[in-house]
Amino acid sequence: MAAVNMVQALNMALRQEMEKDPSVVILGEDVGRDGGVFRVTEGLFEKFGGERIMDTPLSETGIVGAAIGMSACGLLPVVEIQFMGFIYGAFDQIVNHAARLRSRSRGRFTCPLVIRTPYGAGIKALEIHSESTEALFAHIQGLKVAVPSGPYVAKGLLLSAIRDPDPVIFLEPARLYRMIKEDVPEEQYTIPLGRARKAREGKAVTLISWGSMLQRTMKAANGFDADVIDLMSLSPWDAEMVLSSVRKTGRAVIVQEAPKTCGFASEVAATIAEDAIAYLRGPVLRVAAYDVVLPFSKLEDYYMPGIERIKNKIEEAMRY
Amino acid sequence: MAAVNMVQALNMALRQEMEKDPSVVILGEDVGRDGGVFRVTEGLFEKFGGERIMDTPLSETGIVGAAIGMSACGLLPVVEIQFMGFIYGAFDQIVNHAARLRSRSRGRFTCPLVIRTPYGAGIKALEIHSESTEALFAHIQGLKVAVPSGPYVAKGLLLSAIRDPDPVIFLEPARLYRMIKEDVPEEQYTIPLGRARKAREGKAVTLISWGSMLQRTMKAANGFDADVIDLMSLSPWDAEMVLSSVRKTGRAVIVQEAPKTCGFASEVAATIAEDAIAYLRGPVLRVAAYDVVLPFSKLEDYYMPGIERIKNKIEEAMRY
Amino acid sequence: MPEKSIASFDVKRLEILDEEGNADKTLMPGLSGGEIKHIYEMMLLSRAFDERALQLQREGRLGTYASIRGQEAAQVASAFAAEKTDWIFPSFRETGVQITMGYPLYMLFQYWSGDERGMKCPGGLNVFPVCVPVGTHLPHAAGAAMAMKIRGEKKAALAYFGDGATSKGDFHEAFNLAGVFRAPAVFICQNNQWAISVPLSRQTAAGTLAQKALAYGFTGLQVDGNDVFAVYKAAKEAIEKAKSGGGPSFIECFTYRLSDHTTADDSTRYRPAQEVEEWKGRDPVKRLRLYMEKEGLLDGEFQKQTEEQAEKAIDEAYHKMEEIGPPPANDMFAYTFEKPSPGEAQQMREFLG
Amino acid sequence: MPEKSIASFDVKRLEILDEEGNADKTLMPGLSGGEIKHIYEMMLLSRAFDERALQLQREGRLGTYASIRGQEAAQVASAFAAEKTDWIFPSFRETGVQITMGYPLYMLFQYWSGDERGMKCPGGLNVFPVCVPVGTHLPHAAGAAMAMKIRGEKKAALAYFGDGATSKGDFHEAFNLAGVFRAPAVFICQNNQWAISVPLSRQTAAGTLAQKALAYGFTGLQVDGNDVFAVYKAAKEAIEKAKSGGGPSFIECFTYRLSDHTTADDSTRYRPAQEVEEWKGRDPVKRLRLYMEKEGLLDGEFQKQTEEQAEKAIDEAYHKMEEIGPPPANDMFAYTFEKPSPGEAQQMREFLG
Ligand SMILES: Cc1ncc(C[n+]2csc(CCOP(=O)(O)OP(=O)(O)O)c2C)c(N)n1
Numbered sequence A, B: 001m002a003a004v005n006m007v008q009a010l011n012m013a014l015r016q017e018m019e020k021d022p023s024v025v026i027l028g029e030d031v032g033r034d035g036g037v038f039r040v041t042e043g044l045f046e047k048f049g050g051e052r053i054m055d056t057p058l059s060e061t062g063i064v065g066a067a068i069g070m071s072a073c074g075l076l077p078v079v080e081i082q083f084m085g086f087i088y089g090a091f092d093q094i095v096n097h098a099a100r101l102r103s104r105s106r107g108r109f110t111c112p113l114v115i116r117t118p119y120g121a122g123i124k125a126l127e128i129h130s131e132s133t134e135a136l137f138a139h140i141q142g143l144k145v146a147v148p149s150g151p152y153v154a155k156g157l158l159l160s161a162i163r164d165p166d167p168v169i170f171l172e173p174a175r176l177y178r179m180i181k182e183d184v185p186e187e188q189y190t191i192p193l194g195r196a197r198k199a200r201e202g203k204a205v206t207l208i209s210w211g212s213m214l215q216r217t218m219k220a221a222n223g224f225d226a227d228v229i230d231l232m233s234l235s236p237w238d239a240e241m242v243l244s245s246v247r248k249t250g251r252a253v254i255v256q257e258a259p260k261t262c263g264f265a266s267e268v269a270a271t272i273a274e275d276a277i278a279y280l281r282g283p284v285l286r287v288a289a290y291d292v293v294l295p296f297s298k299l300e301d302y303y304m305p306g307i308e309r310i311k312n313k314i315e316e317a318m319r320y
Numbered sequence C, D: 001m002p003e004k005s006i007a008s009f010d011v012k013r014l015e016i017l018d019e020e021g022n023a024d025k026t027l028m029p030g031l032s033g034g035e036i037k038h039i040y041e042m043m044l045l046s047r048a049f050d051e052r053a054l055q056l057q058r059e060g061r062l063g064t065y066a067s068i069r070g071q072e073a074a075q076v077a078s079a080f081a082a083e084k085t086d087w088i089f090p091s092f093r094e095t096g097v098q099i100t101m102g103y104p105l106y107m108l109f110q111y112w113s114g115d116e117r118g119m120k121c122p123g124g125l126n127v128f129p130v131c132v133p134v135g136t137h138l139p140h141a142a143g144a145a146m147a148m149k150i151r152g153e154k155k156a157a158l159a160y161f162g163d164g165a166t167s168k169g170d171f172h173e174a175f176n177l178a179g180v181f182r183a184p185a186v187f188i189c190q191n192n193q194w195a196i197s198v199p200l201s202r203q204t205a206a207g208t209l210a211q212k213a214l215a216y217g218f219t220g221l222q223v224d225g226n227d228v229f230a231v232y233k234a235a236k237e238a239i240e241k242a243k244s245g246g247g248p249s250f251i252e253c254f255t256y257r258l259s260d261h262t263t264a265d266d267s268t269r270y271r272p273a274q275e276v277e278e279w280k281g282r283d284p285v286k287r288l289r290l291y292m293e294k295e296g297l298l299d300g301e302f303q304k305q306t307e308e309q310a311e312k313a314i315d316e317a318y319h320k321m322e323e324i325g326p327p328p329a330n331d332m333f334a335y336t337f338e339k340p341s342p343g344e345a346q347q348m349r350e351f352l353g
């Protein structure tokens, strides 16, 4: 067992699953010889060859659309979209096809595909390289959405995603790719889709987060008796764990990287307000980015929710 | 002043604004000689000619993308997307361009365009003709989203949308197109974007809805002392009116046609849970479609929130 | 160094059977009398189904329906060139293709009545569900074809679409991928010259649709889409080429939509009546009948029998659909995911009350 | 009725200036000595800016940067053919175009340092902001061109993009619209043969990119993209054609990206060193210099002076950017809508504390 970063953990998951299952193929821009712009597919082209690791034309509709066709014909495609900001070119394919093929054909044709994409701010990239629009996908019925928060989770979650019989949007926080190392077993293990995990146990306040915000939330939680929940999956999501924690603590703060309005935090808050309101001591609070167009890199740090902002909200929650 | 349906009210708004402002142009599939598949642009081709009423190729990316270019060069394009289910082909243009051009160019180039599209279930159409994914657009910063609930509102809201200096997604509930007639003045009037209206005054419970669900909510409200709010705009939206009503009634039921998870109702509920929780007597309740892929027309009636389901939720709210 | 030519292209059109039913023997594909009869039977069945569907729609017993009238040759002859196990990616106007592939008629009625069970393609066939968003199924065909190649299966992927679909980015990206990966895909466009009210001249400034394949490094051929033999020959060759590693092909079937766009449309609003009349004279069914009569493949008896069989099959199919009845309401919870999510399961319990 | 030819096409390539600096006089565009000198100055300035940007990025003073090295002829000569008021739609690799159009250098530094104020195009120029999602600006150019036609303005819309962009649906839909509406658009592709690590052969199976225009009913021309005269001539003619109602054109500038894709890329991972070396020999700047020396338009003094001026302008621009400093943080609230929404306004108050 070695301490590896998230890129390495993902790479390990892909390599192992490709060794195990010849149906798994990878396609996307620069995933082959270049090993992906973040190097997540590094070495796979050399190992598995160009038929299973396909460098494609610059063609998001085509890539995802073709993966849908492949997945319906017995392959298990793992698509890489180079940055989440470029996934909208494939949005129609995702929403009108991947998400619906099982329903439309009453299960005769299915889409066991995974769409991996780096997402989120904090890497000082060019425009359109930093969005986090996970809520859009969580609203689409028929899609699963998973978001790892570190190397260990990343490997287990990706293996579940590849083996899942339905389409999974797999969002990789780019800021975390090389930020943290964790011990990740060489053996295969899975982390089930749809389940959250307790990142920390506490009794006074429930903090809910996912992806790259989990790290900041954990830091902000220092000094509070906080139950910290890492959602890991946004669709389906583990409302049960959230509700039972809130019933215990009576306080909830949800931390998301995306702008506030209609983000996934709103769904979590609405669910709490619907199913656990009797247990609440005060308001359900959200920490989110501002409702503005994501600024270029110079102002990125002001835009993203930081540890201070999260702390302030926890303090606000504790005042009730 | 004549009693007209929503199609006629929209047609009137378009005709009048085109007469008044030569920069207004219309483009889309079948908007010209055919007058639009729902006849919203009927007669405009004959009146204004093919240069201002442009039948386009079948090309959603191209239509919206071209409209962005036009709007940056001094025209005021009103795009028709034939059904909301086909808007995803233009999603990249909407999200990465229309919504961001002002910010990206610090106001040098702007997108004063309107994208009109029929949406919603209840017309027994083919697949992909009945979705209501307004929440996706409400989450995108830099877009405005407006949803009329009847002929009168439709005309005033569309005129505001055309005159607005920013891009507006204008969602027309197809089920209402010919369902209700209202007195609509021949004169131009506007209904401001971002504001809600009270469809009914009451003291015991706040019902919040928009678009085609407003009608059903009004019917379900019979027999209750309900404050009914028609949001009309989802982005920006009138949180103030909702909050002050909830502070008065202590109860809130939000009714949306879309599936529950991550719908716009979640945002409304989250806002109430954040800013008016101290006034609440019980849970913030949502009535929504089920979290399933929208079924073909035979099961559509089971899927859509009906008056009974709304009534039941109001009763549930009243139990607190 | 003057401006020099670096590539030149020639776009071809194939015609075999003329409007009087005379075939160019030198170009005739190898079809036995029995095969020609089968094609004719499928054309009659398709037309009869089409007429019945229109009638049922008028009576309020089916939902919106898209007629294939006038396009039977393009559909039936091309599908007849495929093997049962080839993958078929239809648009919403492909009744003739589905029927020729052997898709159960009662399921087509289910589909058009708003019941998704009609799209549960029976085992042994690989006919994808109808694609409603225009042109968006072409990447699926490209991907399926890529998969065939990767998996070493000798199958082709056939995608059907209209002239309007050629304007979508999906068309472009699918063609490009198929070209780059030399995938065994056959793209079959029924250029019926209208996309609802938009005429071909508004759809593209190109003189032919066939030439669009040049952009992707493979060939496009225009065929007389009302000529069963030209369509069959082009499709057969393209499928064989695909299966033998020759890569994708594009076939433009030049034809005409004789009906309204769908039952929700009124084409007299935008289409000159005379144009429709002219194309009625080019009826693909009649043209084949004339040929068969001349060749002694068809007489009054055969015609009558075929018509009767078609009606009978359609009656049975409709009754079967009626007998099965509408889907149970809780069916809507069963296919969002393989296993319902906890939220979905809870909502179903609520729904069942 | 045999298979008959219904259309034929010829794709051409234009070359005027060879690698030794010899120009084909019969093809030379009408450019005065002063104009040629100006083009050369812009090329040197572009190259110097490019080198400085790379250096500043290495020092951590700019963000990720996309070098134009090797593509100066394609950029400068085509932009020089435009008028100041034409509309320009650049991709992210268009420094030479922006500079030639007169876009302020300090604003380019602002842009590459992550400050959107750099994209606030000054009045009098119509240079759109850099488009990051590949190819998605082409529909804007088509629409702008349509608007010019509707508004009766004698302006063209020039869109710049790479070989990779030709695979996007946006390319297709934009070209198709421009063709159908005969819009005054000029599409200029810098085919630098690589899209990050993906070589042209993986991008398309077509032998040229120029032939892709055939799909849209207008002409595509390939030019030697390292040849200022060929590029200028093709662009000039296309712009004139556009302005006189002749509709859109497509120009494929066949060139090469001499640097890494961006400063975040390492092209030695995927690109043969020898190929790069070969193309270094085809340097567009050197080629023009050789020509100008032969024609007596350039001597050591002029070269030195031009280089010095370029460095000076770049120094000044960088200092100006530094002097201006980063944008105030609350700037992020100012441009989402013309007027901030109530929610936004409240969030800004919170932010300002
Ligand atoms: C992406 C998309 N946009 C718009 C529509 C609405 N629509 C349905 S069919 C059609 C015209 C299709 O024309 P064509 O591709 O020529 O096929 P045809 O109907 O002639 O068979 C349109 C615009 C749609 N279904 N999908």
Ligand SMILES: Cc1ncc(C[n+]2csc(CCOP(=O)(O)OP(=O)(O)O)c2C)c(N)n1
Pocket: A029, A058, A060, A082, A086, A089, D093, D132, D133, D134, D161, D162, D163, D164, D165, D166, D192, D194, D195, D196, D257, D261
């Ligand atoms: C839609 C989209 N997909 C992917 C990317 C990531 N990306 C940036 S540049 C590039 C390659 C572009 O190649 P080309 O069009 O040839 O332009 P060049 O970089 O060679 O100038 C890619 C894949 C992007 N910016 N946009």
Ligand SMILES: [Mg+2]
Pocket: C162, C163, C164, C190, C191, C192, C193, C194, C195, C196
């Ligand atoms: Mg058609």
Ligand SMILES: [Mg+2]
Pocket: D162, D163, D164, D190, D191, D192, D193, D194, D195, D196
């Ligand atoms: Mg390139």
